[in-house]
Amino acid sequence: MHQSPPYYGWMVLAGIAISAVFWTRLARRDDRLLLVYFGGLLGAFLGAKAVYLLIDGWGDFQHPDWVQRWLTGKTVLGALLGGYAGVEGAKRLAGYAGATGDWFAYIVPVGVIVGRVGCLLHGCCLGEVCERAAWWTLTDSAGVPRWPAVPVEILFNGVALAVFLVLRRGGLLSKQHFHLYLIGYGVFRFVHEFWRATPRLFGPFSGYHGAAAAVVGLGVWGFIHRRAAEERKDRAESSVTGFGHRS
DSSP: OOOOOOHOOOOOOOHHHHHHHHHHHTTTTTHHHHHHHHHHHHHEEEEEEEHHHHGGGGGGGTTHHHHHHHHHEEEEEEHHHHHHHHHHHHHHHTTTSSOOHOOOOOOOHHHHHHHHHHHHHHHOBBOBBBBOOOTTTEEEETEEOOOOHHHHHHHHHHHHHHHHHHHHHHHHHHOOOHHHHEEEHHHHHHGGGGGGOOOEEEEEEEHHHHHHHHHHHHHHHHHHHHHHHHHHHHHHHHHHHHHTTOO
């Protein structure tokens, strides 16, 4: 059987290289940030693999290349869940209490875009079959017109990146950008999943619907937790300042 060039693998490596260069520059401020980065990277890989195997892996046995599918299969949703856990665990291990989410809000969309370009070149992560071809449909290797699932996801992440750049320039919602990305991407994937060609578990719902809901929940929890922490910090600083001015 003719195998396609490993576009996806190379694009994933390219995304990692881009994020590593960016994070290495940040780590000049604090060496502990390198541990945070590698913790997030490890967590993302483990999460991407674990969630994929949980959702799709059970169905791979019907394919003759199931070993290759198990080795290469992964999902962005799992990477977000695992990466978040990896970052928080590494921060605790390193004793780093600063917020890093705003930086990840720029790194992650770029990484997803680069990875999805690999999907586009490789012809994977397809959308549902369309009744007829149109200017916006993609034709798969069998000549079947499909919903452009990959380009739509690239577009979402491009828009998300632009929004976070605007928020950063305006100093808006500081330390909450990655939580907003989790919420936004989770909602996007939950809705978009109806147009992706993935195995359905219950009616129109796939396992990725559940993973997307989990990403939304994590983002909401993180947003609330961060806001509460900042409010406690502000109250503590106000208390110290007020004490210092007493006579």
